[in-house]
Amino acid sequence: MLYLIGLGLSDEKDVTVRGLEAIKGSDRVYLEAYTSILGVGKERLEAFYGKDIIVADRDMVETESDDILANADTLDISFLVVGDPFGATTHADLLLRADALKIPYTVIHNASVMNAVGAVGLALYNYGQTVSIPFFTDSWRPDSWLERVRENARLGLHTLCLLDIKVKEQSEENLARGRKIFEPPRYMSVPTAVSQLLSLLEEDAPSTDSTPAPEALNPSTTLAISLSRVGDPSQKFVSGTLEELSKLDEDAFGGPLHSFVIVGNRFHALERDFAARWAVDRENWDKVSNGVYGVRD
Amino acid sequence: MLYLIGLGLSDEKDVTVRGLEAIKGSDRVYLEAYTSILGVGKERLEAFYGKDIIVADRDMVETESDDILANADTLDISFLVVGDPFGATTHADLLLRADALKIPYTVIHNASVMNAVGAVGLALYNYGQTVSIPFFTDSWRPDSWLERVRENARLGLHTLCLLDIKVKEQSEENLARGRKIFEPPRYMSVPTAVSQLLSLLEEDAPSTDSTPAPEALNPSTTLAISLSRVGDPSQKFVSGTLEELSKLDEDAFGGPLHSFVIVGNRFHALERDFAARWAVDRENWDKVSNGVYGVRD
Structure with missing residues (x-):
């Protein structure tokens, strides 16, 4: 067997x-x-x-x-x-x-993280497809995952973003020379992932000055909740706007594995209050939840 | 604690x-x-x-x-x-x-079923939002979940459909009289759920005779995979078109809990072959997978 x-x-x-x-x-x-x-x-x-x-x-x-x-x-x-x-x-x-x-x-x-993500308090029913965010390199900035985030956001759905893990990777030189020498493992952190996301948003057509809406990804009006080591006694959640999360030091999240959720518009008062406990800036969390996402008590 | x-x-x-x-x-x-x-x-x-x-x-x-x-x-x-x-x-x-x-x-x-559904072999990344299918009554045929299935299908995403559970429900009479007498528990079966789904599709505008596409839900060209008692030694999976699943006897699925997955278009050869082992009609499973979903080896 x-x-x-x-x-x-x-x-x-x-x-x-x-x-x-x-x-x-x-x-x-x-x-x-x-x-x-x-x-x-x-x-x-x-x-x-x-x-x-x-x-x-x-x-x-x-x-x-x-x-x-x-x-x-x-x-x-x-x-x-x-x-x-x-x-x-x-x-x-x-x-x-x-x-x-x-x-x-x-x-x-x-x-697995696919269901343990429930611990941040957003109903699992309202998650769309899950994406994996790969490490950018100088020459390669894959962005197909961003369209999937947008597909979810347009439906008001949350996106679980899993972050890249590089285990047993060879450097280009070692690969070219056929040497089975492996680089140390690398685990993407939340600030790296969110910064990559924001850099892709910047490349897009400049946003007009229309009212921000939750379905339009935006550094200061899109909410996210990070998970570090979910399920471990040392687990840590942090909630805030994309901008707020990107500016935190990696130490704020602790060791790997990290992931985060981009909050969609199917977002309710109880969920707002549950995640507010981990907010970088609680006042801003409530302001964006109510003002942009339209959460009503 | x-x-x-x-x-x-x-x-x-x-x-x-x-x-x-x-x-x-x-x-x-x-x-x-x-x-x-x-x-x-x-x-x-x-x-x-x-x-x-x-x-x-x-x-x-x-x-x-x-x-x-x-x-x-x-x-x-x-x-x-x-x-x-x-x-x-x-x-x-x-x-x-x-x-x-x-x-x-x-x-x-x-x-939980939200991640154990992976056992049917479709990549968890390609699931959209999850829906719950409630029991229809003579006077109440809730259908808001069907639009969510369609939202997923349009994006090529699979839908996990959870089926209604009625535990500690009171009859209308007992409720009206304030009597705390409860009906026996009821668990929706796959044939009941799929039949309800098909009855809603029939009510829709009649489909034109255009080529069937996976994003258009259709009794004979939409694929689904059922799960009974997932994770239990007696677990059973059945794969087929919606029509095929609706026509099976409840005994084919065994006791509760039942759920099923509506297969979206992000469907690959390995997934086809994995689920083919549980097909009601293997030839038809492959025919629809290749001819309608466009799966290529």
């Missing part, structure tokens, strides 16, 4: 009881280590499970899936994924390969 | 290790019992936790929250929610009340 097990958001104790039992009963345990990170290292997991863990990078999962699945018709294999197994990527390749080899599989779900 | 703890999707072992520790250490344990159900009863949970559980219906949570929070400044209180604590409703009222009483709270997340 192949077990695909979500580890949840923060540390070794976020696994479910069902998941822990499956891991403890497994003959081999893999940890998928390229779409997210836990707040703890592999050693903490190994000590808690009483099992050795094989770290599976993207290369291994995509090109050596038959090694992962070896003998899973008679042995139990656990494949661990931070968050939920279907959160960042569906792992459909691996599961279809298991099917082809007549290996049964069981999925053990867990929280 | 108030602990808001997600129980996950299926049974007593879907709680996280962190959640279980909090429950075992709590002085009082409440179970929120009106937005979803587990596959097991309160007694199984009590035996597993070694704790008595107080069932909290909507009335209690909304009007007696101070009883729930009583002494939570010195005692530990667990408030259990099926799925994730912020899934079906944000419980912001309860948390803001805790804040007002200077009671700290900790949220322990878990899987």
Whole structure:
């Protein structure tokens, strides 16, 4: 049996009881280590499970899936994924390969940022599509995600923005020379992501002086709520306008992982008050909520 | 401390290790019992936790929250929610009340259908807003959710459709007479939900004979994937056109809870093949995927 097990958001104790039992009963345990990170290292997991863990990078999962699945018709294999197994990527390749080899599989779900984002208090029903914001480079400023934010905003929907993670990346030089030397991991912070967003907005046609509306993304009248390390005891939320968030120091958010929500117009008084507790400037938060978003008590 | 703890999707072992520790250490344990159900009863949970559980219906949570929070400044209180604590409703009222009483709270997340829907293999990034489909009555056929499905479809996005749950409902007569007698719980099935959807489509202006497109909801050319008891060992997925799903017997889906996904146009070959395994009619699934949705290998 192949077990695909979500580890949840923060540390070794976020696994479910069902998941822990499956891991403890497994003959081999893999940890998928390229779409997210836990707040703890592999050693903490190994000590808690009483099992050795094989770290599976993207290369291994995509090109050596038959090694992962070896003998899973008679042995139990656990494949661990931070968050939920279907959160960042569906792992459909691996599961279809298991099917082809007549290996049964069981999925053990867990929280991922895709539903834990509910913790900022906006109704999950009113989120549109999720976007990922990639790191800009000097020569590459991908912006297709911005149109998706706008699609959501036009419908009054919130957007969960996930921020880039660079794990096991090679420098251009090392890549060109075929050297398997990897750069240190990089995790995008909220100020970086919001600054990238604002720089794209600046490039657009200059805004006319019409009344700002929530469906028009604007530095001073679009509200956002950031999440750092959601689900961890050290989690932190910050709410404010895009401009306010972009000007904060990275220390205000703490370590990775960061994400943020762009607030759409389906925004209610209870949600305003819930998120006001984390506002950079509470007076401005209420002013924009009521004056621009039209929130009524 | 108030602990808001997600129980996950299926049974007593879907709680996280962190959640279980909090429950075992709590002085009082409440179970929120009106937005979803587990596959097991309160007694199984009590035996597993070694704790008595107080069932909290909507009335209690909304009007007696101070009883729930009583002494939570010195005692530990667990408030259990099926799925994730912020899934079906944000419980912001309860948390803001805790804040007002200077009671700290900790949220322990878990899987909910909002992210476990990933198990059907469609990328979670490409879902739009989620809708809830209410039971129709003879005199009331609410349809505002259908416009939201259309908003998603026009953007090529999938829609997760959650199905109505009637728990502790009173008949009109008992309500009028002020008698607290409750009807047996009702859970909407996939055939009922899809039939309601199709009946609304029939009322619309008759479709012209233009080429069917995925953004136009149509009984025979819109694809859907149903989920029954997702996360439970007995979970079942069925994929097909709306028409195909509406014609199946309820037994084909098994017991509650049911939900389904209306497939949008951001639909890829791997996703087609993943869901094809559950197709009512595999040939037709591939035909519509390729011919109407334009999926290319």
